[in-house]
Every structure is written in structure tokens, then in C-alpha cells.
Amino acid sequence: EDKVVQSPLSLVVHEGDTVTLNCSYEVTNFRSLLWYKQEKKAPTFLFMLTSSGIEKKSGRLSSILDKKELFSILNITATQTGDSAIYLCAVEAGGTGNQFYFGTGTSLTVIP
Amino acid sequence: SQTIHQWPATLVQPVGSPLSLECTVEGTSNPNLYWYRQAAGRGLQLLFYSVGIGQISSEVPQNLSASRPQDRQFILSSKKLLLSDSGFYLCAWSVDSAFFGQGTRLTVV
Numbered sequence: 001e002d003k004v005v006q007s008p009l010s011l012v013v014h015e016g017d018t019v020t021l022n023c024s025y026e027v028t029n030f031r032s033l034l035w036y037k038q039e040k041k042a043p044t045f046l047f048m049l050t051s052s053g054i055e056k057k058s059g060r061l062s063s064i065l066d067k068k069e070l071f072s073i074l075n076i077t078a079t080q081t082g083d084s085a086i087y088l089c090a091v092e093a094g095g096t097g098n099q100f101y102f103g104t105g106t107s108l109t110v111i112p
Numbered sequence: 113s114q115t116i117h118q119w120p121a122t123l124v125q126p127v128g129s130p131l132s133l134e135c136t137v138e139g140t141s142n143p144n145l146y147w148y149r150q151a152a153g154r155g156l157q158l159l160f161y162s163v164g165i166g167q168i169s170s171e172v173p174q175n176l177s178a179s180r181p182q183d184r185q186f187i188l189s190s191k192k193l194l195l196s197d198s199g200f201y202l203c204a205w206s207v208d209s210a211f212f213g214q215g216t217r218l219t220v221v
Contacts, residue, residue: 034210042202042212043156088156090210099171100146100210102156 002027006089006103014111017079021106023089024071033065033072036088038105043088046074079110114139118203118213125220131176131190133216135203138184143205145186147178150200162186193220 004025013019025033032050036043047056049065049072056063060079065072076083086105093099118135125131137143144163148156158171160178168178175194179187186203198220203213 042215045211090156092206092210099158099161100204100206101158102148 002091002093002101004089004091004101004103006087006106008106009104010107010109012109012111013079015079015081017110018075018077019079019108021074021076021087021089021108022071023073023103025089025091025101026070027091027093027101029094030067031092031094034090034092034100035063035072035074036090038086038088039084046087076108079108081110081112084108084110114205114211116203116205116211116213118216120216121214122217123219125193125218127195127220128192131188131193131197131218133188133201133203133218135186135188135213136184137186137205140184140205142183145180146204146206146210147176147186147188148202148204150202156202160188195220 007022011019032048034048035046037046047063049056049063052065052067060077063072063074074087086107088105089103090100115138146161147159149159150156159176160168160170162168162180165180165183175197176188176190198218201216201218204210
């Protein structure tokens with residue numbers, strides 16, 4: 001059974017802290033791994049990772065994929081209250097329809 | 113540029129009533145289209161996906177159905193809603209990554 005598991009389920013940190021969010025997966029026909037940030041409504045796209053060991057960065061956010069160990073991490077440095085959100089990890093599986101399997105998300109709360 | 117529209121944003125429906133949520137995509141042709149549901153405290157669950165007009169694949173057996181009458185239109189329906197159908201429904205389309213509509217908050221009372 002294809003699955004995506006995220007940890008921790010929730011996290012509370014203070015502004016300025018650095019956080020690491022984890023995503024492990026077991027998906028056949030892996031194509032890519034994606035990270036999304038969900039605040040009030042629809043998730044917004046952060047990163048797409050397809051190759052192992054290549055870090056993607058956007059400001060204070062960065063992510064890396066390990067296709068051998070089947071996991072990815074999302075790092076957020078110098079956290080701000082605006083980073084409070086649910087962070088979703090999804091894995092795209094190839095084949096007909098290119099299905100996306102989502103984890104349950106990590107709820108991050110940044111306290112001033 | 114590609115955009116995706118989903119409506120309505122919120123909906124309150126009585127148990128046993130029908131449902132129709134609509135999603136349209138602009139700026140692309142022959143997209144893969146998806147319906148997801150996000151129940152409270154749970155992740156996004158894939159309900160249906162479609163690779164073309166009239167082609168629907170269902171991921172989980174349930175009270176819902178989907179249709180794709182046009183290339184850029186994807187509809188989620190139910191003949192009789194259940195209380196357990198309450199949740200947040202997201203339409204998405206994909207090229208390389210999935211792009212989401214704004215979602216519909218459905219409350220069945």
C-alpha cells in the first residue's frame with residue numbers, strides 16, 4: 001500500500017528557532033516529492049524534489065530528498081509567526097493519472 | 113497563465129440532499145484533474161482523478177461520484193449527502209506538480 005508519513009504531527013516553537021519537518025514514503029513508481037504550505041485554505045506549493053541529495057532553497061526554507069532511504073526533510077530557519085501553518089508532503093506516483101499521495105501534515109505554530 | 117477555479121467556497125447542506133461541486137481549469141489543455149477531501153485532523157485523501165473527458169478513476173468507495181463532461185471541467189457529486197461527507201474538498205490539476213483550487217468547506221447538517 002502506498003503511503004506517506006510525516007512527523008512530527010505538530011510542533012510549537014519560538015520565533016527565531018530552526019525546525020526540521022520529516023516526510024517518509026513508500027510509493028511505487030516514484031516520480032517526485034512535493035512540499036506544500038497550507039494556511040487557511042488551499043495548499044500553496046513550496047518545493048518539488050526529484051533527485052537525491054540536491055537541496056532546494058527558497059529564502060529561509062530548504063528541502064532535500066533521499067531516494068535511497070525514502071525520506072525528505074523541510075528545514076525552516078529563523079522561524080517567524082507567519083510560518084505558522086500545516087506543512088504537507090506529497091509524493092507523485094507515475095503511471096496513468098500521476099497520482100499524488102499526501103501525508104497527514106505537520107502543524108507548525110511559531111510563538112512570538 | 114494557468115488558473116483553477118473551484119466553487120462554492122462554503123456550503124451547508126442537509127443530510128440526504130444532493131451535492132454538486134464544480135472545478136474548472138484555464139490556460140491548459142488535457143490536464144490531469146483530481147478531487148481531494150481533507151477531513152478534520154487528517155491529510156488530503158484522493159477521491160477521484162481523471163486523465164481525460166469521461167475518464168474517471170475512483171480511489172475509495174464512498175457516497176460520492178465525479179464526472180468530467182469537458183476537458184477543463186471536473187464535477188464532484190452526490191445524490192444523498194451523509195453527515196460523514198462533511199469536510200474540505202479540494203480540486204487540483206497537475207502538470208509537474210499539483211496546483212489546487214481554493215477549496216470548498218462542506219458542512220452536512
